[in-house]
Amino acid sequence: MSVDIDAPFDIQTPALLVDRDKLDANLERMRERVGAATGDSKHRPHLKTVKSAALARRITKALGTEAITVSTLKEAEIFADEGYSDILYAVGITSAKLDRVARLRARGVDLTVVTDNIAAARIVAGYCENHAIAIPVLIEIDSDGHRSGISPDDSAGLLHIAETLAPSAELRGVMTHAGGSYDAATPEELRACAEEEREAVLRAVRILRDAGYPAPMTSIGSTPTVLNTLDLTGISEVRAGVYVFFDLVMAGIGVCKPEDIALSVLTTVIGHQRDKGWIITDAGWMALSRDRGTAGQAVDQGYGLVCDARGTVLPDMIVSSANQEHGVISIRTGSEAQLPDLPVGSQLRILPNHACATTAQHSEYIVLDPAGKEVARWPRFSGW
Amino acid sequence: MSVDIDAPFDIQTPALLVDRDKLDANLERMRERVGAATGDSKHRPHLKTVKSAALARRITKALGTEAITVSTLKEAEIFADEGYSDILYAVGITSAKLDRVARLRARGVDLTVVTDNIAAARIVAGYCENHAIAIPVLIEIDSDGHRSGISPDDSAGLLHIAETLAPSAELRGVMTHAGGSYDAATPEELRACAEEEREAVLRAVRILRDAGYPAPMTSIGSTPTVLNTLDLTGISEVRAGVYVFFDLVMAGIGVCKPEDIALSVLTTVIGHQRDKGWIITDAGWMALSRDRGTAGQAVDQGYGLVCDARGTVLPDMIVSSANQEHGVISIRTGSEAQLPDLPVGSQLRILPNHACATTAQHSEYIVLDPAGKEVARWPRFSGW
Numbered sequence: 012m013s014v015d016i017d018a019p020f021d022i023q024t025p026a027l028l029v030d031r032d033k034l035d036a037n038l039e040r041m042r043e044r045v046g047a048a049t050g051d052s053k054h055r056p057h058l059k060t061v062k063s064a065a066l067a068r069r070i071t072k073a074l075g076t077e078a079i080t081v082s083t084l085k086e087a088e089i090f091a092d093e094g095y096s097d098i099l100y101a102v103g104i105t106s107a108k109l110d111r112v113a114r115l116r117a118r119g120v121d122l123t124v125v126t127d128n129i130a131a132a133r134i135v136a137g138y139c140e141n142h143a144i145a146i147p148v149l150i151e152i153d154s155d156g157h158r159s160g161i162s163p164d165d166s167a168g169l170l171h172i173a174e175t176l177a178p179s180a181e182l183r184g185v186m187t188h189a190g191g192s193y194d195a196a197t198p199e200e201l202r203a204c205a206e207e208e209r210e211a212v213l214r215a216v217r218i219l220r221d222a223g224y225p226a227p228m229t230s231i232g233s234t235p236t237v238l239n240t241l242d243l244t245g246i247s248e249v250r251a252g253v254y255v256f257f258d259l260v261m262a263g264i265g266v267c268k269p270e271d272i273a274l275s276v277l278t279t280v281i282g283h284q285r286d287k288g289w290i291i292t293d294a295g296w297m298a299l300s301r302d303r304g305t306a307g308q309a310v311d312q313g314y315g316l317v318c319d320a321r322g323t324v325l326p327d328m329i330v331s332s333a334n335q336e337h338g339v340i341s342i343r344t345g346s347e348a349q350l351p352d353l354p355v356g357s358q359l360r361i362l363p364n365h366a367c368a369t370t371a372q373h374s375e376y377i378v379l380d381p382a383g384k385e386v387a388r389w390p391r392f393s394g395w
Numbered sequence: 396m397s398v399d400i401d402a403p404f405d406i407q408t409p410a411l412l413v414d415r416d417k418l419d420a421n422l423e424r425m426r427e428r429v430g431a432a433t434g435d436s437k438h439r440p441h442l443k444t445v446k447s448a449a450l451a452r453r454i455t456k457a458l459g460t461e462a463i464t465v466s467t468l469k470e471a472e473i474f475a476d477e478g479y480s481d482i483l484y485a486v487g488i489t490s491a492k493l494d495r496v497a498r499l500r501a502r503g504v505d506l507t508v509v510t511d512n513i514a515a516a517r518i519v520a521g522y523c524e525n526h527a528i529a530i531p532v533l534i535e536i537d538s539d540g541h542r543s544g545i546s547p548d549d550s551a552g553l554l555h556i557a558e559t560l561a562p563s564a565e566l567r568g569v570m571t572h573a574g575g576s577y578d579a580a581t582p583e584e585l586r587a588c589a590e591e592e593r594e595a596v597l598r599a600v601r602i603l604r605d606a607g608y609p610a611p612m613t614s615i616g617s618t619p620t621v622l623n624t625l626d627l628t629g630i631s632e633v634r635a636g637v638y639v640f641f642d643l644v645m646a647g648i649g650v651c652k653p654e655d656i657a658l659s660v661l662t663t664v665i666g667h668q669r670d671k672g673w674i675i676t677d678a679g680w681m682a683l684s685r686d687r688g689t690a691g692q693a694v695d696q697g698y699g700l701v702c703d704a705r706g707t708v709l710p711d712m713i714v715s716s717a718n719q720e721h722g723v724i725s726i727r728t729g730s731e732a733q734l735p736d737l738p739v740g741s742q743l744r745i746l747p748n749h750a751c752a753t754t755a756q757h758s759e760y761i762v763l764d765p766a767g768k769e770v771a772r773w774p775r776f777s778g779w
Contacts, residue, residue: 281487
């Protein structure tokens, strides 16, 4: 088969591509960064972004760890099947999920759960007492007001949760997620977020330890903060997820360059509306996701930034709108760039706003070497 | 097991619920509406919303048709396995997809494809000639400037495509999708969109027929226009998809009421940030989708409108923000409603902005009768 320069891939589109060497470079950057920071933190990578056994193994091997973080019990169950036995389920626990937690622990998986409130602490403690097991629990700390968690300065609240858990569950420590860092704009702000995250966790765990609870685990994590931290003193582990691929949101806050993004959606041109300056493709929001995470950033990337089939960014071309299976590509508003002539059948790659959302629309990763040759297909799972 | 009034379902959350009787009422409304309009149109329901064999059968049986529309070749292949043999693939065709089209036709499936340009017409005609088959093609018409399609008044362009296809492919007719109707605001505007859609298709097909092409098929479709049309004279078939479930976008343009929405996401309260007026749940954007289709409407429903576990809308409670596996529920800005006290473990239902996007995040429908009893689970597929 001859290779068409505009359509080099014999792949049905839309499809999710991974640039293997960029992926590996991103993993190496995370390993180096945490290794260079003060302190002795281990990695507990968040696998919610990848949801793939093959990728999980590549990540944990590169980082030199066997500890992982998940966002669903399904991830915990599947990664347990793959041999992982040190897992943090980082979303607040509720009663109906405890049977699945107990089954995983009975299989020998050291699964830790999270809560930020007395009601759930009572439920976990009661479950542990009734089943004669000791589920490890982290108290979630709110370091920046963006989501869940108890204030690190609410001593009474922290101690009340600790006392509630203590008789039967195992209070293992504290965790936080500095989601506010996604709104940072400069390296200085990112470093400030990282320091705020670390200090919040240390203040909270000090309250628990001063009251006699060992609370050995201090867990922080978000890609922007971990990659910008200089000091991890007192932090037992770091969780991060999206850096594996990076995305346009991360590029927008300066954590990576578009050229570092290891993930893209391969698409084919299916038509044009030349009077409107539109190229129509077969990657709509079903392939790209509805995520518009760059909409609030300095540079709005629409539904994604356009590259040629080899992965080179095309100046100022974005997916400006999306239907379910149609993408509309045009030149960014305000740009003087010219829309290239891309005939029907041409292939393009779209860099995603948000890797976690775009991967979720696909059931496999098609892995390419630097020459663009397909070297593997890695299945991806979904669900809860 | 005792039934908790706040958590009546023994279902792992988040989960996708279908209210069976609302679904059936929505199907009956579509059947009646098209039956009452002038003309003799058949139904060709768009199954891109449901992607489920069980639901496909329920829909086509209710509407009295065996013809279907799909948005991907995977849908065509799976529904062909289920016995459907009259299928329209309603996204512009390209070269790389023709082998799959030919394989389906060789199985006895009357699969029709779509294009709006000469380049694709040449590709299809060339393929047909090389393989000694006659693939049926509809020319896509642009009735309202919102996406793909050739102008219905571009006689030269229409005839050029027809001439290009004629020697080997089968020019079967024309189709359009009045996507502009999603921006309509009143019943009068919706009726105007419906009439504009019909007239565009009739003008275009007249050009082809006057030139001697039979072009028997005239296909239109979108939920807002089909449900508001009074006159389908000259239209051979109607395609619509989202009315099966309806959603908040459709409610926002007045096509349904929130109470008609047959689809919801069941979620569990996992915590609170009481000082901020937030309830935190386990349905984030992974369960709800990132679709913010109501953001541009008169009433912005955030990531979804909140109901109690029985499905009754709670006044002015919306999912105001969403992380991957966390939803944040709060009272709508400007409302004086009070946030109810919903303890950890309470179940809620979230009505979706956009049914097509929310279903895409799930692999099964959990079907409930009017008493809220689970009566079936219908698997759902994804991919291309």
